[in-house]
Amino acid sequence: MPFYLGQWTGAGTRRDPCVPQGVKGTDWSVIDLRADGGATPAGGGVNALLLHADTPQTDPSLVLLADAETDVLTVAGKLALTTKLGLASVTALTFRDLLVDLMTNPPAEKWKPVLSKPNTGLAEINLGPVKIATVVVASVS
Amino acid sequence: MAFSDNFNRANENPLAGNWTTVGGAGANMQLLSNQVRAAVTGNHSCAYWNTDLGSADHFAEIRYTAAAEDAGPTVRNLKTDVTLYTYNALDTGGAIAKLIAGTYTNLAVRAATWAAGDLCRLIVNGSTLQAKKNGVQIGADLTDSSIPGNLAAGLCDFGSAFNDIDDFLADVLVQPPVRGGLLTMGVG
Numbered sequence: 341m342p343f344y345l346g347q348w349t350g351a352g353t354r355r356d357p358c359v360p361q362g363v364k365g366t367d368w369s370v371i372d373l374r375a376d377g378g379a380t381p382a383g384g385g386v387n388a389l390l391l392h393a394d395t396p397q398t399d400p401s402l403v404l405l406a407d408a409e410t411d412v413l414t415v416a417g418k419l420a421l422t423t424k425l426g427l428a429s430v431t432a433l434t435f436r437d438l439l440v441d442l443m444t445n446p447p448a449e450k451w452k453p454v455l456s457k458p459n460t461g462l463a464e465i466n467l468g469p470v471k472i473a474t475v476v477v478a479s480v481s
Numbered sequence: 482m483a484f485s486d487n488f489n490r491a492n493e494n495p496l497a498g499n500w501t502t503v504g505g506a507g508a509n510m511q512l513l514s515n516q517v518r519a520a521v522t523g524n525h526s527c528a529y530w531n532t533d534l535g536s537a538d539h540f541a542e543i544r545y546t547a548a549a550e551d552a553g554p555t556v557r558n559l560k561t562d563v564t565l566y567t568y569n570a571l572d573t574g575g576a577i578a579k580l581i582a583g584t585y586t587n588l589a590v591r592a593a594t595w596a597a598g599d600l601c602r603l604i605v606n607g608s609t610l611q612a613k614k615n616g617v618q619i620g621a622d623l624t625d626s627s628i629p630g631n632l633a634a635g636l637c638d639f640g641s642a643f644n645d646i647d648d649f650l651a652d653v654l655v656q657p658p659v660r661g662g663l664l665t666m667g668v669g
Contacts, residue, residue, distance in 0.1 A: 348586070350586075352583075352584035352585050352586065353585055354525065354551075354572075354585050354639040354640070357572070357578065357585045357586060357587050358584065358585065358586035358587065359586075359587050365590075366573070366574060366590055366592050367590055367592065367620070368589065368590055369588065369589035369590070369620070369621065369623050370588055370589065371624050371625070372579075372586065372588065372625055372627060374627075376581070377581050377626075377627030377628070378579060378581040378584055378586045378627055379581045379582045379584055380584060381584060443608075443624065443626065451626060451627070452626040452627060452629060453626060454607065454608040454624060454626050455607040455608045455626065455629055456607055457538070457606050457607040457609065458536070458538060458606075458607075459606075459654075463607060463608065464607060464608065464609045464622065464624065465624050466609060466621060466622040466623055466624045467624065468621060469621065471621075471622065
């Protein structure tokens with residue numbers, strides 16, 4: 341159940357939709373980390389995604405981050421994340437920690453944080469088999 | 482309050498009444514023979530129900546009238562351009578997708594075998610998306626945070642052919658209130 345850092349390709353039309361570059365197979369899902377949320381195919385400054393695929397991927401544009409959510413991030417994985425996402429550093433220990441950090445407290449002017457579900461008050465982060473329920477603390481402006 | 486439409490009335494082009502079509506010239510949704518479809522093939526043709534639902538956490542459902550149609554229900558529709566989440570039964574064997582200002586992105590391949598008469602429901606709750614076929618979830622939950630609001634729901638036809646859609650239904654999700662304060666445990 342591998343997880344990858346990747347980027348989008350495609351023109352953003354129905355006939356040529358934005359899809360993860362190099363992805364193969366018929367069962368995959370992503371978390372979109374484009375800065376503009378997908379208003380443009382290239383993402384408006386950050387063209388990135390986190391991919392889960394049921395089968396291992398071989399395209400060199402996909403950087404393997406973890407095989408399981410509890411896997412500790414490697415130095416190479418963290419370097420790829422800082423470069424691709426424009427982060428100063430990645431402090432998360434595991435892939436699960438990374439998902440929580442990225443989706444509950446994204447950098448300014450990048451992708452939006454996850455919303456809480458009204459019935460639980462918790463925000464969910466889902467990627468393939470990973471399902472995290474977490475508290476989102478609203479920022480004070 | 483639920484919104485529903487069985488489209489059993491006189492033909493309309495564009496789809497009218499409670500509906501507004503979006504997508505630009507030539508991209509109307511039309512009502513034809515008690516079903517809805519794109520007025521022209523080759524265009525995004527979308528329509529939203531004019532009255533907002535009471536919450537951004539809601540679902541939309543449609544009935545396919547043929548197998549694997551290039552069409553589906555939509556949620557969190559922005560009324561000023563084509564921004565929404567959708568499920569497309571034809572795309573890569575079935576996919577949850579989003580359009581942001583008209584830019585089409587596949588978020589998850591959710592392959593399923595669709596037949597005429599199948600109900601397709603797309604649910605959004607917080608930042609979680611689910612697709613269901615005849616009440617059974619297809620694939621795992623999905624996270625996307627790019628459309629946090631919008632209270633309208635609708636339907637889209639992506640125009641590879643004339644895809645007919647029927648029996649629209651949309652409603653807010655039933656949300657039990659969050660219980661605050663201390664948890665209490667009964668002693669039996």
